Each structure stands twice: as structure tokens, then as C-alpha cells.
Amino acid sequence: MRTERIVLHFPKELVDKPVIVNLVKKYGLDFNILKATITPDAEGVMVLEITGEDENFTKGIEYLINLGITIQPLSQDVIWVEEKCVHCGYCVSYCPTKALSRDEKTYLISFDSQKCTACGVCVEICPYNAMEMKIFV
Amino acid sequence: MAKTIEEINEKIRQGKAVVVTAEEMIDIVNEKGIEKAAKEVDVVTTGTFGIMCSSGIYFNIGHTKPRIKLGGGKVYLNGVPAYAGYAAVDLFLGAAALPDDDPRNKYYPGDFPYGGGHVIEDLVAGKEIRITAQTYGTDCYPRKFLDAYITIHDLNEAVLFNVRNAYQNYNVAVNSSNRVLYTYLGMLRPKFGNANYSSAGQLSPLLNDPYYKTIGIGTRIFLGGGIGYIAWHGTQHNPNVERTERGIPKGGAGTLAVIGDLKQMTPEWIKGVSVKGYGVSLAVGIGVPIPVLNEEIAFYTSVSDEEILAPVVDYATAYPNREPDVITYVSYKELKSGEIELFGKKVPTSPLSSYPKARRIAEILRNWIKEGKFLLTSPSAPIPGVESGVRFKPFSGRELLGEVTSK
Numbered sequence: 001m002r003t004e005r006i007v008l009h010f011p012k013e014l015v016d017k018p019v020i021v022n023l024v025k026k027y028g029l030d031f032n033i034l035k036a037t038i039t040p041d042a043e044g045v046m047v048l049e050i051t052g053e054d055e056n057f058t059k060g061i062e063y064l065i066n067l068g069i070t071i072q073p074l075s076q077d078v079i080w081v082e083e084k085c086v087h088c089g090y091c092v093s094y095c096p097t098k099a100l101s102r103d104e105k106t107y108l109i110s111f112d113s114q115k116c117t118a119c120g121v122c123v124e125i126c127p128y129n130a131m132e133m134k135i136f137v
Numbered sequence: 138m139a140k141t142i143e144e145i146n147e148k149i150r151q152g153k154a155v156v157v158t159a160e161e162m163i164d165i166v167n168e169k170g171i172e173k174a175a176k177e178v179d180v181v182t183t184g185t186f187g188i189m190c191s192s193g194i195y196f197n198i199g200h201t202k203p204r205i206k207l208g209g210g211k212v213y214l215n216g217v218p219a220y221a222g223y224a225a226v227d228l229f230l231g232a233a234a235l236p237d238d239d240p241r242n243k244y245y246p247g248d249f250p251y252g253g254g255h256v257i258e259d260l261v262a263g264k265e266i267r268i269t270a271q272t273y274g275t276d277c278y279p280r281k282f283l284d285a286y287i288t289i290h291d292l293n294e295a296v297l298f299n300v301r302n303a304y305q306n307y308n309v310a311v312n313s314s315n316r317v318l319y320t321y322l323g324m325l326r327p328k329f330g331n332a333n334y335s336s337a338g339q340l341s342p343l344l345n346d347p348y349y350k351t352i353g354i355g356t357r358i359f360l361g362g363g364i365g366y367i368a369w370h371g372t373q374h375n376p377n378v379e380r381t382e383r384g385i386p387k388g389g390a391g392t393l394a395v396i397g398d399l400k401q402m403t404p405e406w407i408k409g410v411s412v413k414g415y416g417v418s419l420a421v422g423i424g425v426p427i428p429v430l431n432e433e434i435a436f437y438t439s440v441s442d443e444e445i446l447a448p449v450v451d452y453a454t455a456y457p458n459r460e461p462d463v464i465t466y467v468s469y470k471e472l473k474s475g476e477i478e479l480f481g482k483k484v485p486t487s488p489l490s491s492y493p494k495a496r497r498i499a500e501i502l503r504n505w506i507k508e509g510k511f512l513l514t515s516p517s518a519p520i521p522g523v524e525s526g527v528r529f530k531p532f533s534g535r536e537l538l539g540e541v542t543s544k
Contacts, residue, residue, distance in 0.1 A: 086186065086408065086420065087493040090323060093331055093475065093485035102475075107492045125324050127188065127410035127420070127489075129250075 003051040005034070005074040005117065006061075010044030014067060020048070027060040028052060034117040047074060047118050077118045077134050080111035084130035091122040091131065139431045145179045146512045156180040156506045158499035159340050159427075159438055166439035175435035180506055180513065183345050184359070184424040184498030185337040187490030188410050190321065191301035191372060192419040193231040194257055194399055197293040198268065200226055205280035210272020214256045221270075225278060230256060232409075232419035246319040246414025254419035255409030257297075260289045261361070262404040295399040297361060297407070301371035303423050305343035305391035306447060309334045309467060309486075311479065314453035319414020323489055325452055329479050332449065333487045337495035338442045338469035342425035343391045345438045347384040348523065349376070351427050353516025358395065359424030359502045362406040364511070365397025367425075370520035375529035381446060384437070387466060388448045391520070395423065406498070420491075424498040426506060428513050442469035449479065459531065 010019070015038055023029040029052035036046045050057065064071060080100075087109045092102045099115035100122060102108070122131040148154040155178050157165060162181045166174045198207075204225065212221045212228055216236040220229040234253035241247050260266055270283040289295055310333045312318045312325035319325075322333040338344065346352045356367040371392025378390045399407075406422035429435050448463040455462040467477045473492070476483045505511035521527040 086491045088187075088488055088491040090333075090487045090489055093487045094324070107473075107496075125413055127412050127418075128408060129411065 001051065002054050002057050003049065004057075005047065005049045007072050007074050007077055007118070008044075008046045008048060008064065009070040009072075010046065011068050012042035012044075014069065015042060015044045019064070019067060019069070020046075022063065023050065023060045026063065027056040029056055029060045035119060047077075049117070074113075074116065074118055078113070078116050078120070078123065079132045079134060080113075081130045081132055084128050085109060086128055086130075088127075091126055094121045094125060096121070140179065140429070142428050142430070142513050142515045145428050148179055149506055149509055149512055152507070152509055154179040154506060156182065156503045158496070158503055159183045159345050159440075160496065160499065162435075162438045163339065163441045166435065171432050171436050171439070174439070175429055175432040178429045178435065180503075181345060181427045181429060181438040182424060182499045182502040182506065183337075183340055183342040183427065184422070184495040184500075184502065185303055185341050185490060186406070186422040186494035186498060187335050187337070187420060188321070188412070188418045189299060189302045189421045190233050190418045192257075192297065192299035192421055193229060193253070194260070194295060194297050195227065195229045196295040196399070198226045198228065198287060199291070199293055201280060201283060203280050204278045205270065205272060205283055206275055206278035207270050207272055207283075210270055212268065212270040214266050214268055215251070215259070216267075217251070217253050217256050221272075232257060233416055235417060242414060247416075248413060249411045249415070249417045252409070252411075252417030254417045257399075257419055258404055258407055258409040260295065261399060261402050261407045263288055263290070289400060296396060297365070297399045297402065298368070298394075298396045299371075299421065300394050301373055301392045302395050302421060303342050303371070303393045303425075304336070304389050305341070305347070306386050306445065307334065307336050307389050308450040308456070309447045309472065309477075310452045310456070311449055311464065311484070312453045313451045318452055319412075320452050320456075321412055321415045321418075322452065323487060324413065329482070329484055331487060332472075332477055332479070332484050333489060334447060334469075334472050335489035336445075336447065336469065337490055337492060338445050338473070339440055340492070340495045340499055342423065342427075343393070344385060344440060344445055346425075346427050346434070347380070347386065347437055347440075349391060349520050350437070351430065351434060351516075352393075352425055353519045355514055355517035356425065357511070357514045358397075358426070359422070359498055359505075360395055360397035361399075361402035361422055363397055363401025363403075365395050366514075367393050367516075367520075368396040369394040373529045374521060374527060376521055376523045376525065377528050381444065383440065383444060385440060385445050387446050388463075393423075393520070406494075422494060422498050424502040426502055426511070426513055442473060445469045447472065449477075
């Protein structure tokens with residue numbers, strides 16, 4: 001079994017086609033949509049958590065790539081700009097997956113990109129602009 | 138056994154002064170007792186780093202050739218309007234100023250990506266700032282337009298002058314309504330979904346000198362990474378509030394107006410901020426040394442987070458309507474644990490001020506004093522205390538008849 005969080009970039013001709021459902025039907029993969037948007041130039045962006053057997057997982061990803069979807073690992077997408085961070089800790093309680101956490105002694109913040117689902121709440125609220133979202137630029 | 142500031146300064150000069158942070162003082166008093174701590178410790182350093190909206194700079198750009206009189210004209214710095222109501226080339230820029238074309242909250246909640254606080258940070262960082270000005274000509278100041286890049290090095294005086302900083306305690310904000318609120322204390326989730334606070338608690342300057350016995354006009358301080366001074370009590374200074382048994386105000390009370398040379402400051406301690414749905418501001422780092430003159434001061438500086446209570450206020454109803462209602466009081470120890478209990482339910486907490494930075498400021502100030510680089514000052518005059526009768530009045534102007542509007 002394997003679980004991974006990935007970012008899919010759909011070309012505009014695929015935006016109105018059923019795609020994700022085939023991951024279940026054809027490859028028996030479980031999925032959880034963490035975020036989905038269509039950008040103004042009609043490209044679709046989706047953050048997906050996929051779980052399944054190794055072999056099916058690889059086939060499922062191949063299926064997506066063959067359709068013309070670009071795939072990147074999720075961890076690249078939300079970036080903690082440490083030099084801008086003042087370690088106030090404001091973001092910590094908003095982070096739904098505890099990717100942002102605070103050391104109980106030093107009160108310093110750390111960011112675990114593996115836990116991040118790129119929901120973007122930290123990017124929205126950080127007063128110091130220390131969290132950056134890369135997928136929508 | 139009382140000490141004087143001059144005696145403490147002599148020890149600092151000789152490198153013999155015992156200087157500790159307000160955090161370290163808690164343990165010292167716990168271990169050794171007040172009497173011994175008062176004898177042994179000479180100075181306690183405090184620190185705070187938070188968003189302080191009533192901040193601003195004044196500066197002088199020097200005279201252009203031919204001369205221009207900016208006073209009475211319009212001046213922008215990177216598109217942010219500066220106040221030009223002085224003479225020819227003196228300007229003031231407030232932290233909360235916004236470009237004319239910023240949509241504010243028309244697209245709610247507004248992002249407020251750039252404003253006065255950011256211009257101040259960029260100046261401190263040595264970046265080029267574009268100044269554009271349009272004014273009227275006179276016989277002695279004929280020029281009407283200016284469009285140029287300036288840096289902090291081009292300025293004559295550049296002075297940070299904050300009219301209200303370092304609030305002595307503050308509200309904890311919650312939201313009873315059904316929708317998300319965007320406030321200066323951050324995003325508040327509906328139905329008491331979170332609670333936000335902003336104070337360094339046990340490290341905060343005025344919480345370590347609750348009756349302003351040592352902190353006064355002229356006190357030399359750490360300001361934005363450089364050396365500054367307390368200029369006056371801050372606006373909205375309100376010493377006459379309910380206090381705990383050990384004198385700690387149970388809500389916002391004293392404030393400080395501070396002044397310092399912007400050219401000494403660094404972007405690490407002076408930062409522009411964008412508060413979603415609210416506006417722009419400036420985060421400022423301040424540290425105040427407290428001379429341990431006697432046992433009473435030693436006692437005050439030993440205050441710890443569990444002894445400081447903050448009022449929980451509903452920013453959906455009570456705060457905007459200026460109602461006095463307080464839901465309950467919680468300690469900074471509870472707030473810093475990451476959750477408080479409200480109506481039998483656990484509510485996550487978020488700080489807006491940075492405790493690690495407050496701690497660092499207290500350490501830097503401690504080291505400056507230990508190394509003999511920073512001497513203490515006696516205040517030239519005290520700031521108003523409880524006995525002064527000073528109270529922060531609500532608006533009492535005579536309003537013209539008309540509707541009182543809400544958002």
C-alpha cells in the first residue's frame with residue numbers, strides 16, 4: 001500500500017472530462033481531493049491524496065500522464081520562507097494537518113512539508129508573508 | 138537595601154552588574170526569595186515584538202535644486218501617501234497608510250499587500266524608495282514636481298516616532314457570530330472557533346513595572362534593533378483599570394510613546410505587516426531595562442504568565458460596539474499552552490506577538506548592558522500612574538445628527 005499527495009495540472013481540454021473517477025474504476029485507487037480550482041486561463045489544478053497497491057498506483061499515475069496531466073509532488077507547493085518568519089506562532093492553530101508546529105520550549109515554528117495539504121490558509125493569513133504558495137503563480 | 142541608578146551604572150561600567158532577563162528573574166526569585174534577588178540582581182531586561190499600529194516615521198529629505206515646498210502638497214513614497222503638512226522637506230509616514238488605489242475591503246477580505254509599514258521596513262533595509270510629489274510653487278520654492286529614488290542614507294534625520302506602543306496587557310479576541318471575522322487580532326473563526334492574543338506576557342515591559350515606578354519619560358530602551366527613548370506616555374494610556382492583587386492590569390492599560398534613530402534600526406526588528414481584512418501595520422521590537430532598585434521592584438519583575446490575566450472579548454458584538462462585556466479572564470500560561478477553555482469547550486489559541494523575538498530582545502539588551510555598551514537612565518519625569526487620575530476617555534465629540542452606520 002502506498003499513499004501520496006500530488007498536485008495535478010489539467011490542460012483546459014480536460015477540465016470538463018471525468019478523470020479522477022477512473023482512478024477508482026480502472027485501478028482501484030482511493031482518493032481524497034484536498035483542493036481543486038480552475039484558474040482564469042481554464043487550467044485545472046487539483047491537490048489529491050491517492051492510496052492504493054504499488055502496482056495500481058504506478059498504473060494510475062501513468063494513466064493521468066498519458067491524458068496530458070502534469071504531476072508534481074505536493075511538498076514543492078507551499079514554501080516556508082524562514083527568513084521572513086518571526087515565529088509568532090499565529091499560523092499554528094489554523095493549520096489543519098499540523099504541518100506547522102511550535103516547539104513547546106523555544107516557541108520556534110517548524111514546517112513539515114510532508115504533512116502539508118496545500119490548503120493555503122497559512123498563505124492567506126501570515127502577516128509577514130512568510131508562507132508562499134507556488135502552484136498558483 | 139535600596140540601590141540607585143547611578144550605583145547600578147557604576148557597576149555596569151566596571152562590568153560587574155548582574156543583569157538577567159525577566160524570564161530568568163522568575164526562577165531567581167523562586168529559588169532565592171525576593172530579598173536575596175533584590176540584593177543580587179541589578180537590572181532586569183524585558184522585551185516585546187508585535188504589531189504596533191500607532192507607529193510612524195518623520196524624516197527630512199534635504200532641499201532640491203531648485204527648491205520645492207512639499208508642505209501643502211501631495212507626496213507619495215512607493216505609492217503610499219505621506220503627510221506633508223510641515224514646512225518644505227519634512228515628511229511623516231504612518232504605519233497604517235495605504236496607497237490610494239488599494240481596494241481596501243471592497244474585495245472583502247482585503248489583502249493589503251503594501252503600505253506605510255512596508256515602506257518603513259524597506260527604508261530600514263536600505264532599499265530605494267520612489268518619492269513622487271506634486272505641490273504649488275512660490276517665489277522662494279518655485280519647483281512643483283518631484284519624481285526620484287531616495288534611500289535612508291540620503292535623508293538627513295530619519296526618526297521612528299511611535300505614539301502608542303507596548304500596550305500593558307491586551308484583549309483576547311473571540312468571535313460569537315456565524316461567520317469568519319477579520320480583525321487586527323487576526324482571523325476569528327465563527328462560534329468561538331479560536332482565540333487570539335497579543336502580548337509577551339511575563340517578558341512584556343509594562344507588565345514588569347506595573348505602576349511605572351522605573352519606566353518614565355527619557356528611559357533609554359532597545360528600539361527596532363537600535364537605541365531609542367521613551368518620549369511620553371502613549372496615547373490611550375489608561376492606568377486606572379482593574380488590577381490583580383499584585384498590581385497587574387486585567388486588560389489594556391498603560392502605553393508608551395517611543396522615539397529613536399531609524400538609521401540604527403534593522404529589518405529584523407522593524408517589519409511591515411499585512412493583516413488580512415484589516416490593513417497594514419508595523420511590527421516593532423522594544424526592550425526596556427528595569428533597574429532593581431529595591432525589593433518592591435524585584436517583586437514586580439518576578440511576575441510570571443500564570444499571574445497575568447487577559448480579558449476574553451467578543452469581536453462580533455462587544456468590541457465593535459464598544460460594550461464593556463468581558464466573557465472571562467484567562468492567564469497567559471493558559472493562552473501559551475495552545476488552548477483555553479470557553480463554555481466548557483476547548484478553544485485553540487494563536488499569538489500575534491512573537492515570544493521567541495521578545496525573548497531574543499531581552500537577551501540582546503541584557504548583553505548590551507553586561508558589556509557596558511548600554512547605561513541606564515533616570516526618567517526626566519514619570520508617566521501618569523494610578524494616582525494621576527488619568528483615564529482614557531471614549532469619543533465625546535458632538536456628533537451631527539445622522540445615522541450611525543455599521544459595516
